[in-house]
Amino acid sequence: MFTPHPHPTAVELHTPRLLLRPLQLSDAPQTQRLFPQWEIVKHLNAIVPWPYPADGALTYYRDVALPATQRGDEWQWTLRLKQSPEHHIGAISLHKAKPDNRGFWLGLPWHGQGLMTEAVIAINDFWFDVLGFPVLRAPKAIGNLASRRISEKTGMRIVATEERDFVSGRLPCEIWEITADEWHKARALLHAQQQR
Numbered sequence: 001m002f003t004p005h006p007h008p009t010a011v012e013l014h015t016p017r018l019l020l021r022p023l024q025l026s027d028a029p030q031t032q033r034l035f036p037q038w039e040i041v042k043h044l045n046a047i048v049p050w051p052y053p054a055d056g057a058l059t060y061y062r063d064v065a066l067p068a069t070q071r072g073d074e075w076q077w078t079l080r081l082k083q084s085p086e087h088h089i090g091a092i093s094l095h096k097a098k099p100d101n102r103g104f105w106l107g108l109p110w111h112g113q114g115l116m117t118e119a120v121i122a123i124n125d126f127w128f129d130v131l132g133f134p135v136l137r138a139p140k141a142i143g144n145l146a147s148r149r150i151s152e153k154t155g156m157r158i159v160a161t162e163e164r165d166f167v168s169g170r171l172p173c174e175i176w177e178i179t180a181d182e183w184h185k186a187r188a189l190l191h192a193q194q195q196r
Helices: 025-034 056-071 115-130 145-153 180-195
Strands: 018-022 074-081 090-095 102-106 135-141 157-166 169-179
Touching: 018 115, 025 056, 025 074, 025 090, 056 074, 074 115, 090 115, 102 115, 102 135, 115 135, 115 145, 115 180, 135 145, 135 157, 145 169, 169 180
Parallel strands: none
Antiparallel strands: 018 074, 074 090, 090 102, 135 169, 157 169
16 A cells, blocks of 8 residues: 655755756766765765775665655755756755754865855755755764855854764764754845845
8 A cells, every 4th residue: 555755755956057856876877976085075974985885876876865765764866057967966965864954965076166055055945845844954074164154154053063973083063953934034035145
């Protein structure tokens, strides 16, 4: 007997410059080419194997990410520039059952262009307005300045600090949080800034 998921599946999302497409197994080869870079992985959770295995993306997508999306526990997207949608440049995900609800990575050639901020805005809208969750939490290694700036720009606040295991070792970590009400206020400000 079919039981519908309590939450919708990931749908394609759009930002001014990006398409966020739901993750597919066929995305693994592109991820395998982009992802295993120290500057990308060093501040990720230590569950990411390093050195990254030759089949790391395929194994993770097939055995972890896609089954979690099918269960309705996670939502995963690839990031694609609208001008070249056949290639993805990174990924972003939401997780309902974990204490950490959002994670992302972006290929090195696209760092520093504000693309991940665009993706985070779309994903936060999905988390709060489509899925209806009341709060979103995301961990940040204190040394991950670019990721911390995204949290600051999108209205998040630090609610805790702790030590966590990252690919680069045990590091101080900040837990950033935003509520639905805080997001809607921050979103209005972000929208006003985009209109200028």
